[in-house]
Amino acid sequence: xxxxxxxxxxxxxxxxxxxxxxxxxxxxxxxxxxxxxxxxxxxxxxxxxxxxxxxxxxxxxxxxxxxxxxxxxxxxxxxxxxxxxxxxxxxxxxxxxxxxxxxxxxxxxxxxxxxxxxxxxxxxxxxxxxxxxxxxxxxxxxxxxxxxxxxxxxxxxxxxxxxxxxxxxxxxxxxxxxxxxxxxxxxxxxxxxxxxxxxxxxxxxxxxxxxxxxxxxxxxxxxxxxxxxxxxxxxxxxxxxxxxxxxxxxxxxxxxxxxxxxxxxxxxxxxxxxxxxxxxxxxxxxxxxxxxxxxxxxxxxxxxxxxxxxxxxxxxxxxxxxxxxxxxxxxxxxxxxxxxxxxxxxxxxxxxxxxxxxxxxxxxxxxxxxxxxxxxxxxxxxxxxxxxxxxx
Numbered sequence: 312x313x314x315x316x317x318x319x320x321x322x323x324x325x326x327x328x329x330x331x332x333x334x335x336x337x338x339x340x341x342x343x344x345x346x347x348x349x350x351x352x353x354x355x356x357x358x359x360x361x362x363x364x365x366x367x368x369x370x371x372x373x374x375x376x377x378x379x380x381x382x383x384x385x386x387x388x389x390x391x392x393x394x395x396x397x398x399x400x401x402x403x404x405x406x407x408x409x410x411x412x413x414x415x416x417x418x419x420x421x422x423x424x425x426x427x428x429x430x431x432x433x434x435x436x437x438x439x440x441x442x443x444x445x446x447x448x449x450x451x452x453x454x455x456x457x458x459x460x461x462x463x464x465x466x467x468x469x470x471x472x473x474x475x476x477x478x479x480x481x482x483x484x485x486x487x488x489x490x491x492x493x494x495x496x497x498x499x500x501x502x503x504x505x506x507x508x509x510x511x512x513x514x515x516x517x518x519x520x521x522x523x524x525x526x527x528x529x530x531x532x533x534x535x536x537x538x539x540x541x542x543x544x545x546x547x548x549x550x551x552x553x554x555x556x557x558x559x560x561x562x563x564x565x566x567x568x569x570x571x572x573x574x575x576x577x578x579x580x581x582x583x584x585x586x587x588x589x590x591x592x593x594x595x596x597x598x599x600x601x602x603x604x605x606x607x608x609x610x611x612x613x614x615x616x617x618x619x620x621x622x623x624x625x626x627x628x629x630x631x632x633x634x635x636x637x638x639x640x641x642x643x644x645x646x647x648x649x650x651x652x653x654x655x656x657x658x659x660x661x662x663x664x665x666x667x668x669x670x671x672x673x674x675x676x677x678x679x680x681x682x683x684x685x686x687x688x689x690x691x692x693x694x695x696x697x698x699x700x701x702x703x
Contacts, residue, residue: 312490315433319442321485322426323449325385328482329422330450330561332392332475333361334457336415337536338557339471340408342461342550349405351541355662358537360409362529362654364416369648372424373510373640381429382491388421389483396476400469420647428643431631432494437576440628444572447624448565451616455561458536461554494640510641518633518642520691522649524584524626527684529653531619534677535560535612538661542673545665552605559612564620571621572628580629581688584622588685591619592678599674619681623650 313321337358344354376384395411395418427446434442463470515522536557543553575583594615601607627646634642664676 313488318489319430321489322385322429323445324482324485325389325422326426326446327449327453328479329392329419330453331457332396332415332453332479333419333532334454334536334558334561335460335471335475336361336412336457337533338458338540338553339461339464340412341537341540342464342544343403343468344405345541345544350666351538352662352666354541355538355658355660357405357409357412358533358658358662359655360412361416361419362533362651364413364418365420365647365651365654366416367413368417368420369424369644369651372420372644376425376428376494376640380491380493381425382486382489384421385425386483386486388418388425389479389486391415391418391421393476393479393483396472396479399472416651424643424647427627427647428494428640429492431627431643432636432639436632439631440572440576440580440625441569443624443628443631444568444621446627447572447621448568450623451561451564451568451620454532454536455558455565458554458557461550510638511645514634514638514641514645517638518630518645520688521580521626521630521633521642522646523684523687524622524629525646525650526653526656527588527619527681528623528626529650530657530680531560531622531653531677533654533657534661534673535657537658538665539673541662542665545669546602548605548608556605556608556612559609560616560620563613563616563618565616567617568621568624571625575625575628580625580632581691584625584629584688585685587618587621587625588681588688591615592681592685594618595674595677595681599672599678602672602674 341354341358344357345351349357372384392415395414398411399408430442430446431439457475460471460474463474539557540550540553543556544550548556571583571587594611598608598611598615601611623646627643630642630646631639661673661676664671665673
């Protein structure tokens with residue numbers, strides 16, 4: 312069996328290939344459906360399938376994790392993703408593809424909940440920001456490469472699905488070399504909750520503000536990958552250009568995930584979040600103003616990725632700082648759930664927005680969401696750290 316450090320990097324590779332599959336699937340299916348003249352509102356709703364799957368799976372993750380351990384949860388999730396990717400080319404029906412998207416969402420939730428909880432519960436606080444930044448960075452790397460697979464459509468429409476399934480299978484196979492573990496159960500005296508609803512309620516009371524960045528990242532990720540391709544085609548950009556613009560957001564995040572994680576270890580998660588959110592708002596205002604310029608979109612997407620592309624990983628680190636150890640599984644589930652709500656809102660609201668406001672820039676919708684999150688974080692008072700960190 313592999314060492315603890317090797318296990319960490321295997322988990323990170325699983326996250327990367329999950330990001331790759333999601334990053335490929337969102338724009339790929341959006342473009343295929345747009346070319347088949349599916350209305351943007353239906354296209355947007357269809358794109359929520361992955362996140363509906365995440366929501367469906369989330370309430371049922373905690374008990375199986377405690378009973379069976381991390382490894383079986385991750386393995387089952389991986390096989391669901393691989394099988395679904397393999398089935399896409401066999402039948403191009405709207406409802407069938409939606410079911411496959413939901414199944415991929417369930418599999419992705421199992422992978423992310425297992426890897427995320429395994430990493431956060433076994434990482435010392437002093438390097439937590441750095442370790443979680445690697446998590447976000449490699450997910451972003453996969454997400455950045457994924458949309459480039461849309462270019463394989465020029466060869467064969469089934470090629471992107473086959474490539475994704477094969478790569479997922481190769482990485483999934485490395486989990487056979489990892490020893491299974493179970494989450495630690497401590498006797499936390501500050502939280503006397505014995506049921507899942509109680510743990511969720513206590514987690515939300517303590518760390519609700521740390522969940523907002525997850526919502527924001529979910530909204531951005533799904534809107535930029537699921538709806539921007541449609542909007543980009545409608546304002547005159549071609550598929551080849553969009554295939555390069557979309558990954559700039561995730562690629563930009565790769566440059567700053569680790570530095571921002573280290574910075575947040577030093578100056579605090581809240582201060583770092585306020586800085587990156589403010590910069591992200593400015594970037595999308597620039598994108599709205601110069602959306603017909605390919606160069607401006609490249610630059611604004613890259614800069615926005617460098618700033619708000621770290622929202623999810625920073626939210627995880629923020630949440631881990633706030634919660635006692637025994638609430639971390641519930642906290643990781645709640646981040647996944649709120650991320651899913653953001654991801655469902657992105658394509659749904661984005662599709663409605665470009666359909667009912669065709670003469671207003673799609674990027675203004677993103678600006679409004681980011682302003683709301685920034686305002687909530689700014690006015691949230693610091694928690695009682697003596698109580699929250701009593702067990703650390």
